[in-house]
Amino acid sequence: MTDSLIIGADNEVILHFDLKLEDGSAADSTRVNNKPAKMVMGDGSLTPNFEACLLGLKKGDKKSFKLGPEDAFGQSDPNNIHYMDRSRFGADLQVEEGMILAFAQPDGSEIPGIIRSAAGDSVTVDFNHPLAGQTVIFDVEIIDVKPGVSAQGGN
Incomplete structure (x- = not known):
């Protein structure tokens, strides 16, 4: 069994993230309380575009993504x-x-x-999302990647 499971559909991912605006101001961060986020790919806790940034990453990876409004929180309506x-x-x-x-x-x-x-x-x-219309910088650090529930069924 390898220690470096690559993030794909249904994987459980534990990560730290920082969400910043282009001017460098912080919008959100799991590091403030040093409490990483735990999510399952496809569970809806992240938008599909944010999830797409995580695909292919593995435990220990750190990466930064710049997302335009259309790929982040949409344009202001x-x-x-x-x-x-x-x-x-x-x-x-x-x-x-x-x-x-x-x-x-x-x-x-x-x-x-x-x-x-x-x-x-x-x-x-x-009533728009507070970050609608903004380009955001999504910095992630993958703490752990676990098999998805469907993969643990033993085939």
Whole structure:
């Protein structure tokens, strides 16, 4: 049995990652709390484009990928920007630009919205992913690669 299983479909992967913007500012990192991410390829925890970056890597590999908006979090969609009356927010809530608030959906789930502006009685809320429209740098370090559940069945 070899120690260097190559990442493919259904593999369990333990990795550290840093997600940065082109200007070098940090967007997300597993290193902040020194807690690597654990995921199974194809489980939906990463988008297909992020998963594609991992294919072919093995334990110990470190690699950096630059992904344009189309391959990362998509372009900002103007249909996801909504203008709301300030009265829809609690009277005790100081609505300020840059705030992220949870908004209830009809099915009971919540979706985050970023306050883009609050002027007079109008509040502009952006429901796009916070990194939509951004080129990102995806730095990964593969800690471990394990066979997928289907491969452990013993054929």
